[in-house]
Amino acid sequence: MEEIKKPGVDLITEKLNRLEGKIDRIYKFFEETDEENLLTVKDLKMYFPVFGGVFSTQVATVKAVDGVSFKVKKGETIGVVGESGCGKTTLGRAIIGLYKPTAGKVIFNGQTGAVDLARLDRGEFKPYRKDIQMIFQDPYASLNPRMSVGEIIREPMDIHNPEMSEREKLDKVKWLLNKCGLREEQSARYPHEFSGGQRQRVGIARALATNPEIIIADEPVSALDVSIQAQVINLMMDLQEEFGLTYIFIAHDLAIVKHISTRIAVMYLGNLVEIGDADEVYNNAKHPYSRALLSAVPQPDPERKDKNRIILEGDVPTPLNKPSGCSFRTRCPIAKSECAAKIPELKDTGNGHMVACPFWKTEF
Amino acid sequence: MENFYTLHYSNCLNKLRKDYLFIFSALTLFFFLALAIFAPLISGVNPIIAKSKDGSLKFPAFNSNPGTENYKWAIYPINPYDENKRDIKCFSSPPGKKHFFGTDQIGRDVFARVIYGTRAIMKVGFYSTFFSMIIGFFIGFIIAWDSIIATVFRLIISIFNTLPPFLLLIIVITLNGRSLENVIIAIVISRWGYVANAIGNWCKYFISMEFVQAAQIMGRKSWQIFIKHLIPNLTEIFLILILVTFSFSILMEVSLSFLGLGIKPPTPSWGTLIAESWDQIISGDGAWWMAFFPCIMLAILFVSLNIFIEKLNFAFNPEKKMLIKK
Incomplete structure (x- = not known):
C-alpha cells in the first residue's frame, strides 16, 4: 500500500518540535532562577533491568532509586542514611553520572550556570566532572595498585588542567598531601604501602585535586577502624571549612552522620522518607521508619534502659517487587488501608522538616 | 608528555637492571634464539x-x-656436519672429539641435529604463542563486556576448552598431514580459548574495581582508561599467559614429534631425536647421548623461560620489592 503524502504534516511536526524546544528552554530558565541551591535532585529514578532465561530477556526491573527529590545548598553536608540495599549508593552514583538515570533531573548550579546533569552524555558531562567528585567506600579498590600516590593525585589535574606545568602539578600534589595529613615524600610510594586510613586520605586528596564544589562521599569510613574513622571524618570537616565544600555523605552509621551533617535524609527502599536538619531528625524523628532506625542507635549509658526501642517485624521487601503505595507499609506499626493506595509525598511539617507519611502524628 | 604512565615502566626497568638472575635467563633465551637463527654458522x-x-x-x-x-x-x-650428513665411518658412536654429542645409528651428527632442532622448537613456540595471544587478547576484550556476542563467544570457548588438547592436536594432524604449520594451527586452536577466558575474566574483574570508576568520574575516556589503568594491571597476567602458552606449545611439539606426529623427518626436532633413541635405549644398546642432549637443552630452555617470566612478573608488580642492599 502506498502512503499518501501530505505536505502539511512535516511542517506541523517541525513546528511542534520547535515549540517543544522553546518550552524546554523556558522551563530551564525557571530552573536557573533557583540560585541558592547548588544541586537540585528532582524525582530521580534509577531502574536496573534484570536479564534471565535462555535468550537473556528482561524478566524484572530493580527499582533501586524510585523518585527521590531533594535540594543541596552550598556549603552544607547532607547525610543520606538507610539500611543496606535501600539505594543510597545508587543515588550517589546516579547523581555523579556513573549510571545514566532512568528519569528525573539532577540540576547542578555551578559557576557556569545551571545544567541538568541527567540529560548530558559523556562528552557533554566532562566540563562538569571537575566540580563533582567522589570519595569511595573501599580504600583498597579505589586506588590503582600500579600507580604511585603522586600519579594518582595528579591524574585529575592532567585531565582538567592541561595548562598547568609539571612544576605546578608537583607543587599542588605536595600541597594536597600536606592538607590531607600525609608527608610530601610519600608521593613516590605505591598504595599497598599505606594503611586503610592513609589510603582514604589519598582518595580525599584525589577528589580535591580539581577544586570541586560538591563531593559525594560514598560510605567513606565504613571500611576503616573506629579510631581512624574519627580522624578521616575530622579531616573532611576541616577541609569543608577551609574550601567551602558541599558534601553528600552516604553512610549507615547514624552517629557519624549526625556528627558531620547539617541535614539528614533517610531512605527506605529507593524512596526518601524523611529529610530535615540534622538535630531535628536525630532527636525528633517523625516518620515511623526513622523513629525505629534512630531508636536502634546504641547509647553509651549502662544505666539507661531501652524502653523506647522500636523493633520492626519482617524483612525489607525486595526492590524487584515493591509493595504498592507506601513501601514501608508492610512493616509499619501504624499502617492503614489507605497506605496501599498511593505513594505518600514529602510534606513539610515545619522548619523544613519533610516527612513522607500523612499519619506521622499517630503515637505507637 | 604525561609521565605517570611511563614512570611505572621505568621503575620496572630499574628493577630488572639490578636483577642478575633475570639477565642470566634473558641471555640464555637469547642464546637459544641465536642458536636457531645462526645454526648454519655453528654446524654445517x-x-x-x-x-x-x-x-x-x-x-x-x-x-x-x-x-x-x-x-x-x-x-x-x-662442526663440519649438517643435520642430515651421514658419517659412514661411525654409527652410534659415543660423544667424543669428532662428534661432540655422538652420532645416531645411521651416522648422523647429534650435535648438528640438536642445533637444527632448536629451529623447529622456536618456530612452533613463537608462532603459536603469538597467534594464541593475539586471538585470545581480542576475544578476551570482547567477552569482558556483557553482550550477546560475548555469550556466544563464551559458549564457543567452553566447547573448545572441553576438548582434550592432545586429542585435538592428533585429529588436526591426522586430517591435514604432518607439518610444522599444522602443529602451530593445532596448538592455536587448543589454546586461544584458554587465553581469551583468562584475559576476559581478569579484565572484567579490573573493570569492576573502584579505581576504574574513579577514572570515569575524573572524565577519562574509555580508551584512556584502557591504556592507563587496565593495561598496567594486565601486564603480569599477560606475561604469565605467554609463559604458559610458550611452554605448552614447546611441550606439545616435543610430544607430537616423539609420537611421530610432528614435523616430517628427516627435519630434526628434539622430540624426534628422543624417539629415535628410544628403541636403542630399551634394547639395551646404551645410546644414551641421543636422548640426553635434547632433554638437557629442553630442561635449560624451560628453566630459563620460567625464571625470565617470573622475574619480569616480579618487576612489574610494585608490591614485590627487591631484597638487595643498596
Whole structure:
C-alpha cells in the first residue's frame, strides 16, 4: 500500500518540535532562577533491568532509586542514611553520572550556570566532572595498585588542567598531601604501602585535586577502624571549612552522620522518607521508619534502659517487587488501608522538616 | 608528555637492571634464539665465509643452494656436519672429539641435529604463542563486556576448552598431514580459548574495581582508561599467559614429534631425536647421548623461560620489592 503524502504534516511536526524546544528552554530558565541551591535532585529514578532465561530477556526491573527529590545548598553536608540495599549508593552514583538515570533531573548550579546533569552524555558531562567528585567506600579498590600516590593525585589535574606545568602539578600534589595529613615524600610510594586510613586520605586528596564544589562521599569510613574513622571524618570537616565544600555523605552509621551533617535524609527502599536538619531528625524523628532506625542507635549509658526501642517485624521487601503505595507499609506499626493506595509525598511539617507519611502524628 | 604512565615502566626497568638472575635467563633465551637463527654458522657443510676464484666474497652457509665450488680460502663452521650428513665411518658412536654429542645409528651428527632442532622448537613456540595471544587478547576484550556476542563467544570457548588438547592436536594432524604449520594451527586452536577466558575474566574483574570508576568520574575516556589503568594491571597476567602458552606449545611439539606426529623427518626436532633413541635405549644398546642432549637443552630452555617470566612478573608488580642492599 502506498502512503499518501501530505505536505502539511512535516511542517506541523517541525513546528511542534520547535515549540517543544522553546518550552524546554523556558522551563530551564525557571530552573536557573533557583540560585541558592547548588544541586537540585528532582524525582530521580534509577531502574536496573534484570536479564534471565535462555535468550537473556528482561524478566524484572530493580527499582533501586524510585523518585527521590531533594535540594543541596552550598556549603552544607547532607547525610543520606538507610539500611543496606535501600539505594543510597545508587543515588550517589546516579547523581555523579556513573549510571545514566532512568528519569528525573539532577540540576547542578555551578559557576557556569545551571545544567541538568541527567540529560548530558559523556562528552557533554566532562566540563562538569571537575566540580563533582567522589570519595569511595573501599580504600583498597579505589586506588590503582600500579600507580604511585603522586600519579594518582595528579591524574585529575592532567585531565582538567592541561595548562598547568609539571612544576605546578608537583607543587599542588605536595600541597594536597600536606592538607590531607600525609608527608610530601610519600608521593613516590605505591598504595599497598599505606594503611586503610592513609589510603582514604589519598582518595580525599584525589577528589580535591580539581577544586570541586560538591563531593559525594560514598560510605567513606565504613571500611576503616573506629579510631581512624574519627580522624578521616575530622579531616573532611576541616577541609569543608577551609574550601567551602558541599558534601553528600552516604553512610549507615547514624552517629557519624549526625556528627558531620547539617541535614539528614533517610531512605527506605529507593524512596526518601524523611529529610530535615540534622538535630531535628536525630532527636525528633517523625516518620515511623526513622523513629525505629534512630531508636536502634546504641547509647553509651549502662544505666539507661531501652524502653523506647522500636523493633520492626519482617524483612525489607525486595526492590524487584515493591509493595504498592507506601513501601514501608508492610512493616509499619501504624499502617492503614489507605497506605496501599498511593505513594505518600514529602510534606513539610515545619522548619523544613519533610516527612513522607500523612499519619506521622499517630503515637505507637 | 604525561609521565605517570611511563614512570611505572621505568621503575620496572630499574628493577630488572639490578636483577642478575633475570639477565642470566634473558641471555640464555637469547642464546637459544641465536642458536636457531645462526645454526648454519655453528654446524654445517658449507663455509661461513669464502673467497671464490673470481675474487668475490661469498657466504654459502646462508645460501640454500650453494652448489659445489672450489674456493681460494674459506672459513668453515666449528662442526663440519649438517643435520642430515651421514658419517659412514661411525654409527652410534659415543660423544667424543669428532662428534661432540655422538652420532645416531645411521651416522648422523647429534650435535648438528640438536642445533637444527632448536629451529623447529622456536618456530612452533613463537608462532603459536603469538597467534594464541593475539586471538585470545581480542576475544578476551570482547567477552569482558556483557553482550550477546560475548555469550556466544563464551559458549564457543567452553566447547573448545572441553576438548582434550592432545586429542585435538592428533585429529588436526591426522586430517591435514604432518607439518610444522599444522602443529602451530593445532596448538592455536587448543589454546586461544584458554587465553581469551583468562584475559576476559581478569579484565572484567579490573573493570569492576573502584579505581576504574574513579577514572570515569575524573572524565577519562574509555580508551584512556584502557591504556592507563587496565593495561598496567594486565601486564603480569599477560606475561604469565605467554609463559604458559610458550611452554605448552614447546611441550606439545616435543610430544607430537616423539609420537611421530610432528614435523616430517628427516627435519630434526628434539622430540624426534628422543624417539629415535628410544628403541636403542630399551634394547639395551646404551645410546644414551641421543636422548640426553635434547632433554638437557629442553630442561635449560624451560628453566630459563620460567625464571625470565617470573622475574619480569616480579618487576612489574610494585608490591614485590627487591631484597638487595643498596
